[in-house]
């Protein structure tokens with residue numbers, strides 16, 4: 069114990085004296101001595117708050133979310149949305165709103181409630197960097213109507229073109245307008261019905277767009293979106 073304390077004191081004194089010596093010859097010997105103490109504390113405090121931890125996100129996703137959303141966020145189940153390559157800010161917003169009930173979902177509220185703000189960010193930034201698998205349109209007859217609505221809207225009813233906000237290829241515009249392309253048509257249909265009928269009330273913009281669409285138009289545009297790339 070005494071020996072250790074003695075060694076430490078000696079080391080400190082050596083460091084101090086080399087720091088003193090360095091005042092004339094700037095930087096070189098002073099830097100290692102000065103940097104040695106603050107170095108371990110800095111990386112833990114500063115970047116952790118700002119930067120998402122992708123490894124943590126991946127781990128949590130694999131443990132809880134992958135069962136429904138697919139191991140890489142490309143869900144194979146039509147009712148469960150694909151999350152891969154979605155804008156992380158949009159995903160965080162959805163998770164917050166599942167948690168606080170602004171976007172009601174009996175399934176997602178429970179899972180989102182168990183996530184901290186940091187978890188949400190870690191998961192969203194991990195899954196948002198996974199490669200998206202493309203989808204396919206299924207209904208030849210409807211897809212033409214869907215394409216027309218997506219690209220041009222419906223003039224006589226003042227329905228804005230989806231492309232205007234979600235971009236022509238459905239990639240969306242970070243961070244405000246989500247990516248739509250390749251999404252399961254069943255999921256997209258359910259969301260548009262939800263916006264229209266008030267079950268999903270977390271976007272006034274989308275409520276206004278969906279309010280003027282009938283069931284057939286919703287089905288058509290959802291089918292077109294599934295094949296969009």
Ligand code: HEC
Pocket residue numbers: 129132133134135136137147148149150151159162163172173175176179180183191
């Ligand atoms: C039991 C299946 C299941 C599990 C497990 C699950 N989800 Fe979901 N998730 C769903 C379903 C179904 C929806 C569609 C909900 C709706 O709109 O009503 C959804 C929707 C979402 C959305 C919205 C996507 C969008 O495009 O708006 C996000 C984000 C999401 N889930 C993230 C997660 C995360 C993160 C986890 C793990 C912590 C998770 N989910 C676990 C089934 C699940």
Ligand code: HEC
Pocket residue numbers: 149161217218227228229230231232233234244245246247248256259260270271273274277289290
């Ligand atoms: C004025 C801009 C605007 C227009 C036009 C618009 N959207 Fe959106 N859309 C949004 C915004 C903003 C959101 C994100 C809502 C949120 O934050 O929850 C959204 C979300 C969506 C979602 C939910 C995505 C998901 O993963 O759950 C779907 C589906 C969608 N839009 C389809 C459409 C379709 C189809 C059209 C055309 C008929 C359209 N949108 C036109 C702004 C727009």
